[in-house]
Amino acid sequence: MTLNELEIGKTAKVVRLLGEGAVKRRIMDMGITKGTAVTLRKIAPLGDPIEVTVRGYELSLRREEAVKIEVA
Amino acid sequence: MNAASVAVVAVIVALSALAVRRVLKKGAPCECGGCRKCGGGDCHCGK
Amino acid sequence: MANIKIALAGNPNSGKTTLFNELTGSSQYVGNWPGVTVEKKDGILKGTKDVVVQDLPGIYSLSPYSLEEKVSRRFLVEENPDAILNIVDGTNIERNLYLSTQLAELGLPMVMAVNMMDVVKRNGDKIDFGKVGKALGCEVVGISALKKEGGLEAAQRTVELAKNATSSKKRPEVPHVFTGSVEHAIAHIEESIQGKVAQRSIRWYAIKIFERDREIIKDLDIGVGLMKHIEEHIRDCEKELDDDSESIITNQRYEFIQNLMSKALSKSEQRKNKATLSDKIDKIVTNRILALPIFILSLCVMWWLAVAEGGPGTVLTDWANDGFLGDGWHLPFTTHEVDGKDFEAASEEFAKAEATVKAWEAGEKTASIGDEETGETSDEWTVDEAAYNAAKEVEEPDPSKYGVWVPGIGALIGSGLEKLGVGNTVKSLVNDGAWGGVATVLGFVPVIFVVFLFLAFLEDCGYMARVAFIMDRLFRKFGLSGKSFIPMIVGKGCGVPAVMAARTIENERDHRMTVILATFVPCGAKTVIIAMFAAVFFRDMWYVAPLMDIIGIAIIVMGGIALKKSKMFAGEAAPFVMELPAYHMPTVSGIWRHTWTRLKGYMLKAGLIIFPACVFLWFIMHFDFKFNLLEDEQIAESMLATMGGWIAWLLKPLGFGSWQGAAASVSAEIAKEQATATLGLVAANMDGASTAAHVTNLFASFVPACVPEASKVAVAKLIAMSFMVFNLFIPPCMVAIAVTFREMGSKAWGWLAIAFQLFVGYVLAMSIYQIGLVVCGCGFGFWTAVALLVDAWCLWMVFRPARRTNA
Numbered sequence: 001m002t003l004n005e006l007e008i009g010k011t012a013k014v015v016r017l018l019g020e021g022a023v024k025r026r027i028m029d030m031g032i033t034k035g036t037a038v039t040l041r042k043i044a045p046l047g048d049p050i051e052v053t054v055r056g057y058e059l060s061l062r063r064e065e066a067v068k069i070e071v072a
Numbered sequence: 073m074n075a076a077s078v079a080v081v082a083v084i085v086a087l088s089a090l091a092v093r094r095v096l097k098k099g100a101p102c103e104c105g106g107c108r109k110c111g112g113g114d115c116h117c118g119k
Numbered sequence: 120m121a122n123i124k125i126a127l128a129g130n131p132n133s134g135k136t137t138l139f140n141e142l143t144g145s146s147q148y149v150g151n152w153p154g155v156t157v158e159k160k161d162g163i164l165k166g167t168k169d170v171v172v173q174d175l176p177g178i179y180s181l182s183p184y185s186l187e188e189k190v191s192r193r194f195l196v197e198e199n200p201d202a203i204l205n206i207v208d209g210t211n212i213e214r215n216l217y218l219s220t221q222l223a224e225l226g227l228p229m230v231m232a233v234n235m236m237d238v239v240k241r242n243g244d245k246i247d248f249g250k251v252g253k254a255l256g257c258e259v260v261g262i263s264a265l266k267k268e269g270g271l272e273a274a275q276r277t278v279e280l281a282k283n284a285t286s287s288k289k290r291p292e293v294p295h296v297f298t299g300s301v302e303h304a305i306a307h308i309e310e311s312i313q314g315k316v317a318q319r320s321i322r323w324y325a326i327k328i329f330e331r332d333r334e335i336i337k338d339l340d341i342g343v344g345l346m347k348h349i350e351e352h353i354r355d356c357e358k359e360l361d362d363d364s365e366s367i368i369t370n371q372r373y374e375f376i377q378n379l380m381s382k383a384l385s386k387s388e389q390r391k392n393k394a395t396l397s398d399k400i401d402k403i404v405t406n407r408i409l410a411l412p413i414f415i416l417s418l419c420v421m422w423w424l425a426v427a428e429g430g431p432g433t434v435l436t437d438w439a440n441d442g443f444l445g446d447g448w449h450l451p452f453t454t455h456e457v458d459g460k461d462f463e464a465a466s467e468e469f470a471k472a473e474a475t476v477k478a479w480e481a482g483e484k485t486a487s488i489g490d491e492e493t494g495e496t497s498d499e500w501t502v503d504e505a506a507y508n509a510a511k512e513v514e515e516p517d518p519s520k521y522g523v524w525v526p527g528i529g530a531l532i533g534s535g536l537e538k539l540g541v542g543n544t545v546k547s548l549v550n551d552g553a554w555g556g557v558a559t560v561l562g563f564v565p566v567i568f569v570v571f572l573f574l575a576f577l578e579d580c581g582y583m584a585r586v587a588f589i590m591d592r593l594f595r596k597f598g599l600s601g602k603s604f605i606p607m608i609v610g611k612g613c614g615v616p617a618v619m620a621a622r623t624i625e626n627e628r629d630h631r632m633t634v635i636l637a638t639f640v641p642c643g644a645k646t647v648i649i650a651m652f653a654a655v656f657f658r659d660m661w662y663v664a665p666l667m668d669i670i671g672i673a674i675i676v677m678g679g680i681a682l683k684k685s686k687m688f689a690g691e692a693a694p695f696v697m698e699l700p701a702y703h704m705p706t707v708s709g710i711w712r713h714t715w716t717r718l719k720g721y722m723l724k725a726g727l728i729i730f731p732a733c734v735f736l737w738f739i740m741h742f743d744f745k746f747n748l749l750e751d752e753q754i755a756e757s758m759l760a761t762m763g764g765w766i767a768w769l770l771k772p773l774g775f776g777s778w779q780g781a782a783a784s785v786s787a788e789i790a791k792e793q794a795t796a797t798l799g800l801v802a803a804n805m806d807g808a809s810t811a812a813h814v815t816n817l818f819a820s821f822v823p824a825c826v827p828e829a830s831k832v833a834v835a836k837l838i839a840m841s842f843m844v845f846n847l848f849i850p851p852c853m854v855a856i857a858v859t860f861r862e863m864g865s866k867a868w869g870w871l872a873i874a875f876q877l878f879v880g881y882v883l884a885m886s887i888y889q890i891g892l893v894v895c896g897c898g899f900g901f902w903t904a905v906a907l908l909v910d911a912w913c914l915w916m917v918f919r920p921a922r923r924t925n926a
Binding site: 017020021022023024025026027028029030031033034036042043044045046047048049051055056057058059060061062065 | 179180182184185211213214217363365366369370373374401405406407408410411584587588589590591592593694695696697698699700701
């Protein structure tokens with residue numbers, strides 16, 4: 001399953017990152033790497049983007065970026 | 073025109089000239105040797 | 120000792136700006152990095168003369184993808200700072216150390232200042248600085264930038280390291296964070312680029328090449344043969360670890376940090392699962408149901424503060440214009456009534472009496488009081504001889520009798536000139552030219568101050584990031600960022616702070632588009648134009664003013680869509696992976712510094728441009744080309760009129776292609792509200808008793824001959840509408856243009872913005888006039904065809920399918 005399919009409040013571990021280039025690098029730079037625990041905190045009022053907790057801080061990403069993050 | 077009028081006009085002209093000079097930054101070339109006129113008064117090097 | 124340059128590097132929201140302010144005080148210089156819109160700040164370290172602190176943009180990594188990161192790395196590897204002061208947020212240390220591992224590889228002397236130690240301690244956490252320092256090969260100290268603890272000492276330690284490094288040849292220990300096979304490949308790469316780069320940074324370069332960093336590979340000019348050899352090593356590594364090289368490096372960095380933290384960081388047990396205050400605030404503020412109402416509420420607050428009738432912004436503006444800069448003002452709480460009337464009532468009575476006297480002496484049966492700016496008449500009454508005689512007795516009220524009266528600067532200048540005994544021409548030069556310009560700038564200061572203050576608060580407390588979070592979905596649809604909303608709201612008050620407020624948008628493309636579009640919102644000065652035209656031409660059309668706002672918004676939406684599809688703004692979508700920093704109470708000094716820097720910027724820029732421009736405008740209005748001094752009524756012979764004539768033909772398709780229309784539009788570029796004043800002056804020779812009548816007749820004279828008699832009035836109104844729309848939606852005033860140029864980052868981009876705005880305003884005015892002309896029975900002409908064709912092209916630009924982006 002991918003990060004955007006996670007339920008609000010649930011935590012999962014990153015299995016794989018799809019995509020390449022700037023977006024993937026940026027996601028990794030922000031600390032979402034293989035094996036990291038990510039918690040889905042909330043979804044923005046208009047349904048996009050989403051907010052997650054990773055490595056002890058809050059991060060927002062769009063759904064189109066979240067679908068590239070496989071979690072389990 | 074009396075002396076006071078001349079003085080007032082002179083001050084206004086001088087101030088305008090100073091302001092124009094400052095905007096164009098013609099007086100002081102940038103330390104990088106670049107042009108200050110582009111980008112609204114800031115040199116390309118950021119100074 | 121020669122100059123020492125220290126680079127201050129760290130993540131966004133790590134307290135870097137606070138520390139930088141503490142280290143440099145008021146000796147800062149703010150500019151732009153070459154050719155980009157990223158802000159560049161440097162300053163002299165307090166207590167020294169030759170130590171320059173260079174503030175790098177807040178960054179998370181040294182990747183080649185974001186502008187801030189590119190700028191930072193170019194500075195670090197090319198301009199050879201003597202040492203790095205790396206500021207790290209102690210409450211969010213894992214992600215912060217990720218940048219530190221990369222900085223350490225540069226081989227420069229480095230001090231790591233772990234910030235927010237007060238919070239770390241309060242939380243009961245412990246960080247073992249010794250272990251962190253040993254692992255990363257740098258010195259580690261704890262500071263609290265907010266409380267001004269330890270920051271200066273950390274900087275001084277950095278200076279010492281820099282001095283020692285130049286005297287001794289000892290290089291700092293570069294940390295080895297990767298696993299065996301990666302280190303092996305890096306060692307091979309180091310070997311093959313030996314001599315091509317500075318020895319101390321060789322490891323940094325080697326890692327970048329391992330990541331296949333295109334910029335570095337290009338810069339180092341590595342030959343195809345050598346690259347092939349290096350590529351083999353990288354591929355071996357990738358095969359062994361089953362991942363691409365960039366991911367390998369990032370993963371292993373974070374693994375290294377996680378390992379280090381398990382040894383060096385002890386988190387207090389009781390806090391682990393407790394929600395922080397920031398969490399609680401965020402629960403409410405970005406709540407699915409409450410988020411939008413709260414956001415709209417905060418916009419309303421800003422609206423009320425800055426532009427709403429009766430809000431602090433307008434009250435202060437009125438005071439500034441009429442009181443402080445104008446005739447004068449009463450000290451609050453000192454006013455009292457005389458003969459049962461307060462000063463306002465007495466002044467109104469006097470104005471009425473004056474009008475009565477004037478009307479009777481002119482032989483008219485009714486009198487009225489009109490608004491000076493708009494020409495709008497408020498009430499009308501009949502006059503007879505008795506009223507005339509009574510009115511003659513009314514004396515002008517003396518303000519000093521009604522309370523403590525403080526004379527305004529305008530009044531002081533007036534009486535000063537009187538004392539000097541200067542002539543009327545010089546008086547006019549000072550009042551209408553020089554002082555008029557300065558007063559225009561200063562009159563806007565209250566609104567701008569209030570807006571900047573509010574913005575600084577929103578930014579410093581962390582809400583701005585949430586604004587982007589909440590609004591992103593909507594604004595992305597037309598190519599803007601969630602943060603673009605703020606500049607557009609600010610733009611209702613004044614375009615200059617609007618353009619400046621766009622700075623908070625990190626993404627350069629979104630930033631530029633916001634700058635181009637923000638000034639389409641009719642600002643305070645443009646409202647004066649709308650008010651005048653509404654009063655003179657569109658009295659029965661109450662919807663004209665809101666219509667102009669709607670047109671502005673429509674331009675922003677459609678312009679955004681069209682620009683996004685254009686070649687210049689197309690390309691790979693910028694990732695929206697954004698940190699949502701913890702909320703915190705901003706400090707008064709922080710907000711003040713933020714506000715003051717921007718306000719000072721506005722006053723300098725505006726003053727320096729508007730002052731000489733107003734003097735120049737006065738000059739070309741009052742002299743002809745033979746430098747003869749002209750009376751006000753001779754304006755048709757002035758240089759302004761002649762020059763207006765030169766460009767009038769350009770405005771022919773818009774309906775007001777005469778020197779009057781051109782002169783008013785040109786002078787409106789100095790300050791938009793100038794359009795109404797100039798229009799009043801250039802129309803002064805027209806028939807009619809009032810300025811409103813003059814202007815009405817002026818526009819009636821523009822009506823072309825082909826129009827049937829019955830539609831003449833309608834077409835005059837049409838031309839007025841075209842003139843108004845043109846002046847509202849062409850590039851904003853000179854000051855806003857100058858700021859636009861600066862914020863766009865280069866001359867070419869600045870011109871592009873101006874060209875786009877000019878195009879929009881021109882096409883809009885032309886379409887209104889040409890299509891209206893056909894409706895009014897003037898037949899289908901050449902320009903009608905042009906207008907329709909251009910309109911069709913514009914619609915195509917908006918609605919055509921999007922360019923395929925190579926994702």
